[in-house]
Each structure stands twice: as C-alpha cells, then as structure tokens.
Amino acid sequence: MAEKQLSGAGLRGQVAGKTALSTVGKSGSGLTYRGYDVKDLAENCQFEEVAHLILKGELPDQAQLDAYKKKLKGLRGLPQPLKEVLERIPKDAHPMDVMRTGCSMLGNLETEESFDQQEDATDRLLAAFPSIICYWYRYSHDGVRVETETDDDSIGGHFLHLLRGEKPNALHENVMHVSLILYAEHEFNASTFTARVCASTLSDLHSCITGAIGTLRGPLHGGANEAAMEMIENFKDPDDAEKGMLGMLERKEKIMGFGHAIYRESDPRNAIIKHWSEKLSRDVNGENLYNISVRCEEVMWREKKLFCNADFFHASAYHFMDIPTKLFTPIFVMSRLTGWAAHVFEQRSDNRIIRPSAEYTGPELRKVTPIAERG
Numbered sequence: 001m002a003e004k005q006l007s008g009a010g011l012r013g014q015v016a017g018k019t020a021l022s023t024v025g026k027s028g029s030g031l032t033y034r035g036y037d038v039k040d041l042a043e044n045c046q047f048e049e050v051a052h053l054i055l056k057g058e059l060p061d062q063a064q065l066d067a068y069k070k071k072l073k074g075l076r077g078l079p080q081p082l083k084e085v086l087e088r089i090p091k092d093a094h095p096m097d098v099m100r101t102g103c104s105m106l107g108n109l110e111t112e113e114s115f116d117q118q119e120d121a122t123d124r125l126l127a128a129f130p131s132i133i134c135y136w137y138r139y140s141h142d143g144v145r146v147e148t149e150t151d152d153d154s155i156g157g158h159f160l161h162l163l164r165g166e167k168p169n170a171l172h173e174n175v176m177h178v179s180l181i182l183y184a185e186h187e188f189n190a191s192t193f194t195a196r197v198c199a200s201t202l203s204d205l206h207s208c209i210t211g212a213i214g215t216l217r218g219p220l221h222g223g224a225n226e227a228a229m230e231m232i233e234n235f236k237d238p239d240d241a242e243k244g245m246l247g248m249l250e251r252k253e254k255i256m257g258f259g260h261a262i263y264r265e266s267d268p269r270n271a272i273i274k275h276w277s278e279k280l281s282r283d284v285n286g287e288n289l290y291n292i293s294v295r296c297e298e299v300m301w302r303e304k305k306l307f308c309n310a311d312f313f314h315a316s317a318y319h320f321m322d323i324p325t326k327l328f329t330p331i332f333v334m335s336r337l338t339g340w341a342a343h344v345f346e347q348r349s350d351n352r353i354i355r356p357s358a359e360y361t362g363p364e365l366r367k368v369t370p371i372a373e374r375g
C-alpha cells in the first residue's frame with residue numbers, strides 16, 4: 001500500500017513516540033498488531049486471543065486461552081454502588097457517556113493503587129464493559145435489572161446475551177469476534193493518544209481510559225459508525241442514496257464513515273467487515289440496506305476518491321444483528337480498551353511527560369490597565 005503524504009495541522013505526519021503494538025498504513029500490510037496482519041487475525045482468531053496478544057505480548061496457546069477466558073468470565077459482575085449509579089443515568093443519555101461514567105465509577109470503587117495492578121485492572125474493565133452498558137440499557141429501557149454474571153464463552157456473546165436476554169446464534173457471535181478484532185488497536189489515533197498523554201503524567205488506568213472514551217465519542221472518530229447508520233437508514237434505495245450523497249457533496253458536508261487520517265486508498269478493515277455485513281444481510285433480508293451502503297461506497301470513490309473506513313460497513317453489520325444504533329460506539333470501546341491499555345503500559349514502561357510546544361499567535365506583551373480605566 002502506498003503511503004499517504006502526511007503534513008499540516010492536527011500533528012499530521014509527526015512522530016509523537018514509539019510503539020511496538022501496531023503499524024498503520026505501512027507498505028506490505030495495511031494494519032498489523034504486534035506483527036500479525038489484521039486480516040489473518042480476523043480469519044483465524046477469537047477476540048480474546050487478540051486481546052491476549054495485545055495486552056500480554058503473544059497469542060495464547062489453548063491452555064492460556066482457556067485460563068484467560070475463565071478469568072474474564074469471573075470478572076463480569078458489577079458492584080452494587082456501580083449498579084446504583086447506572087440506574088440513575090437517564091434513558092436518553094448517550095451510551096458513550098454511560099461508558100465514561102461507568103469506567104470512572106469503577107475507578108473509585110476498585111482504584112488501581114500501583115502500576116503492578118495494571119493488567120488485572122484492564123482485564124476487569126474488559127469483562128465489565130459489556131455488563132456496564134447492558135445493565136444501564138436494559139434497566140433504563142426495559143425496567144429490567146439484568147444478571148451480568150453469565151457463562152457465555154466470549155465477550156461479544158456476553159454482550160449480545162445481556163442485550164437481548166437470550167444467547168446469540170453462532171453467526172452473530174462470530175461477527176462480534178471479527179468486529180472486536182478489527183477495532184482493537186490502531187497506533188496513535190486520537191483516543192489512544194489521549195490515553196497516552198494521560199498515562200504520561202503517571203495517572204491511573206481508569207483516568208486514562210475515561211479520557212480515551214470521551215475522545216472516541218466524537219463523530220470524526222468512533223462516533224462515525226452511528227452517524228453513518230443515521231445517514232444510510234434515511235435512504236430508500238441505492239438510487240436515492242446516490243442522489244442524497246451527491247447533494248451532500250455539493251453542499252460540502254462531511255460524510256461519516258469515509259476517509260482516514262493515515263490511509264490513502266483503503267482501510268484494510270473495510271473489506272473484512274463488508275464481507276460480514278453482506279453475509280448478515282442475507283440472513284435478515286437486509287439486501288436493500290446493504291446495496292445502499294455499496295452505492296454510497298461507489299459514489300464516494302467515483303466523486304472524491306474517498307473510501308470507506310472501518311466504521312462504514314460496521315453500521316449495517318451491527319444493524320443486521322439488531323443492535324440499537326446508539327450502542328455502536330460502546331462496542332468500539334469494549335474492543336479498543338485493549339489497545340488503549342497496552343499503550344498505557346508501553347508509555348509507563350518508558351515514560352517522559354508528553355508536553356509539546358505551541359506556536360503563539362496572540363497579542364504582544366502588554367501591561368494591565370487598572371480596572372476603572374478599561375472599556
């Protein structure tokens with residue numbers, strides 16, 4: 001893959017630190033986690049294997065995977081004070097705000113007292129995030145206090161089970177593995193950089209992750225999958241989508257789910273999730289929405305040479321699994337936690353406080369005028 005010329009505002013193209021965790025947009029492979037191509041991982045691994053790779057350095061063998069899953073299963077329960085906080089968050093709150101509060105509250109109840117607790121604190125969050133979002137969602141929307149300690153085999157299965165009140169089928173659990181793998185890690189993206197800046201002050205893990213959640217929430221980053229869904233569900237058919245997209249382009253509107261800060265001609269995660277979106281569409285008679293999405297992709301490439309990023313076909317894939325649109329970005333959190341935390345560990349292991357300089361554009365040095373003489 002050709003590398004994009006990176007320069008200009010937004011720190012684009014500037015190396016802000018070192019990482020051994022992933023490569024993005026490098027020749028030979030679009031995206032690697034610790035040397036493995038994301039396509040290879042998505043085809044051959046479960047998400048828990050990839051979480052182990054990112055957080056602990058290597059893919060697990062079978063015994064290690066079984067032990068890791070057992071550990072995570074045992075960490076799904078929520079403390080009563082956290083449940084009480086979740087019950088007080090209104091139904092119309094944004095689920096990303098619920099995630100942010102849930103993470104922060106857990107940091108009060110189970111504070112990371114020293115850095116040697118960092119892996120356990122991360123595993124706890126990994127197991128608890130689906131419980132947090134579903135506990136709030138089911139309580140606020142259905143009046144149900146769900147039992148979060150399920151025996152589901154996987155994090156994605158646990159999430160879908162709590163959300164729907166019944167175990168997911170194999171296809172849906174498999175797509176969750178793929179999706180969580182695709183979203184797990186992405187070098188110095190905005191939310192990860194937030195986590196690293198926070199870590200560089202020697203702050204605690206929950207603060208780093210809470211800040212990262214807030215950064216991921218925006219529509220230019222993780223929030224794009226929700227924004228893409230809101231756009232495509234308003235189109236009647238592919239021709240209507242083409243007309244709508246052309247209008248948006250003419251009005252110079254940003255179209256969510258397209259473009260990327262680093263990739264130039266494709267996001268390697270797109271083809272993978274697109275494949276699964278198509279498969280899911282056939283399962284639920286969702287061909288029209290899938291075809292609308294494909295037409296959007298064609299129009300954006302033809303008109304602007306802009307391609308779908310990881311978020312665009314995630315919208316239809318999640319929709320076909322009957323996941324409410326506002327829960328799309330919290331799924332990203334459940335996955336990206338692995339990348340964020342691994343970057344926090346990496347920052348801590350070789351730390352210097354991150355403190356860049358600014359180019360000053362304000363007034364020259366001046367004297368304070370006494371208040372009575374101002375105005």
Ligand SMILES: CC(=O)SCCNC(=O)CCNC(=O)[C@H](O)C(C)(C)COP(=O)(O)OP(=O)(O)OC[C@H]1O[C@@H](n2cnc3c(N)ncnc32)[C@H](O)[C@@H]1OP(=O)(O)O
Pocket residue numbers: 219220221222224253254255256257258259260261262306309310311
């Ligand atoms: C998992 C993720 O977080 S992936 C990213 C998710 N975000 C989105 O999908 C939001 C929509 N996309 C965007 O806003 C941008 O493409 C970003 C934020 C992802 C990257 O921003 P940048 O690095 O500034 O983009 P880039 O330099 O490639 O932009 C080139 C030009 O294309 C335009 N452009 C880029 N993306 C889009 C888009 N989605 N719709 C319309 N125009 C776009 C830019 O406005 C810019 O035009 P200009 O030169 O006239 O100002």
Ligand SMILES: O=C([O-])CC(=O)C(=O)O
Pocket residue numbers: 024183185186188189190221261262309310
């Ligand atoms: O790298 C980025 O800027 C955004 C992105 O795709 C991600 O975080 O997955």
